[in-house]
Amino acid sequence: MNSLAHPQSRFTPVVRDQDGPRELVILGSTGSIGTQAIDVVLRNPDRFRVVALSAAGGRVELLAEQALALGVRTVAVADPAAEGPLRAALAARAGGAPLPEVLAGPDAATELAATECHSVLNGITGSIGLAPTLAALRAGRVLVLANKESLIVGGPLVKAVARPGQIVPVDSEHAALFQALAGGTRAEVRKLVVTASGGPFRTRSRGQLAGVTPAEALAHPTWAMGPVVTINSATLVNKGLEVIEAHLLYDVPFDRIEVVVHPQSIVHSMVEFTDGSTLAQASPPDMRMPIALGLGWPDRVPDAAPGCDWTKAATWEFFPLDDEAFPAVELAREVGTLGGTAPAVFNAANEECVDAFLKGALPFTGIVDTVAKVVAEHGTPAAGTSLTVEDVLHAEHWARARARELAAG
Missing domain, CATH: 3.40.50.720 (NAD(P)-binding Rossmann-like Domain)
Incomplete structure (x- = not known):
């Protein structure tokens, strides 16, 4: 690997x-x-x-x-x-x-x-x-x-x-997977479990998502992020991107990367090992911790961010992902499996659709639906072809233009 x-x-x-x-x-x-x-x-x-x-x-x-x-x-x-x-x-x-x-x-x-x-x-x-x-x-x-x-x-x-x-x-x-993977050898890893806050709409059905406004979608319950990432968190496109990223970073097959909804955003991800044990990395939602870990690796930076207060009662919840309401993760798996320029098409089309949604030109559910149409039109990359930067740029240019056309109706 x-x-x-x-x-x-x-x-x-x-x-x-x-x-x-x-x-x-x-x-x-x-x-x-x-x-x-x-x-x-x-x-x-x-x-x-x-x-x-x-x-x-x-x-x-x-x-x-x-x-x-x-x-x-x-x-x-x-x-x-x-x-x-x-x-x-x-x-x-x-x-x-x-x-x-x-x-x-x-x-x-x-x-x-x-x-x-x-x-x-x-x-x-x-x-x-x-x-x-x-x-x-x-x-x-x-x-x-x-x-x-x-x-x-x-x-x-x-x-x-x-x-x-x-x-x-x-x-x-x-960063959580990076740390948890230190608990075993490569051969001992059964699956990666990527957690998702679920965004502001985690309890809504697909039908209830149709009328979501940009202001509602930008009100993330846990993290303070830029507008594109915040909308991606609401649609769970961000989680789909993270599944592809986990596959590329750790060379773990897509069928061994799972997504689970964890509203408290304390457990940032987990690694399950072949003996049935699971190692989880937990900390309050503060990006300074993973940033400091990255800047200082292989050493940790003391007091980079506050830790969990174990003297106070707390409840951590975990729920299965509703793929019908939030189809972005499964679409990302398909895109990641296709490879080639498909991930570039997925990402570029999504950025254009998020922009259209924020401008009121596309409904919330239309973001991922439109991305899926663009990905389907792009098709399957030819087997054995090698990727170049020019290929990526060309695919992105086409995907952005096509997404804008579809968003405009």
Whole structure:
């Protein structure tokens, strides 16, 4: 098995720690993952030093504050139009301190991913994170992966360049599996059990979901996330993506990856072993814990996030997934089994359908229904074909255009 992320290897990083703090590059620094990662770094200056940051460019004031607070050598924005405002924001806040180098353009994050450092945290949202993921791996960096889409749409490409153990996952579910897998050998693993909060509509039938509004879908009961991820959690598309990601990261067949609904979001995932025992990773829902684990691996970061309070009574519930109301997980299994460009089509079509839903152009149940239509039209990839970045980009372009056509009616 070619396990991209397996804790048993306790891998020796390709780029070894030098004296002093571990040097990091954070991609997507102004987003939810990026801001929480910076919180971990600022509370552990003896362990980590950020040398470069990248962001899309929509929050240049925050990006400038981050860059100066961390003393980075380079800061990048994907939007070329944001370069001027970023330079102005940096100059206004520098107070005479040296200004970092500024990069701008769609390839800026990819350039940063290959820069000299120990680890690259890819916290970019969406499949645009694929090129930085590949760049970091090719440069021999440890990839702390929060950008699940890059692995999902480019699975064979990532597997071709990643060394065993070079990827440390940040998703709470995959960080949980990563830790629980340390409890046994590969041959002893019977199944992976991925938990899902169920989102805000876990008790509703398919018929009750038809009239869901964007405001209702954005009100996640447990996690604070960006709009796309929050909607994906409500449809359970996010869980479908995580099933594909678990298959790729741990090389476990799809029929041995199970999804169970756990509303409290305390048990983040579990591994069942062949002797019938199950190991679960539990902690309050706080992304700083898996982020810190990824940044510090193979060492843990003390007090990264609060632990469970075992002095208080608590109830943890587990329910089977309602595949009729939430068909996204089974669709993802089909897509993952097809392989090739099918996962890229699934992901790109979903992003367009989420956008259409948020704009009121598509009903809630129409999101996954439309994605399924696009996937069906895409068909089965030809057997034996090798995947290229150009194949992924072409498939995504077609899927987005077709999803927009179907959403428009």
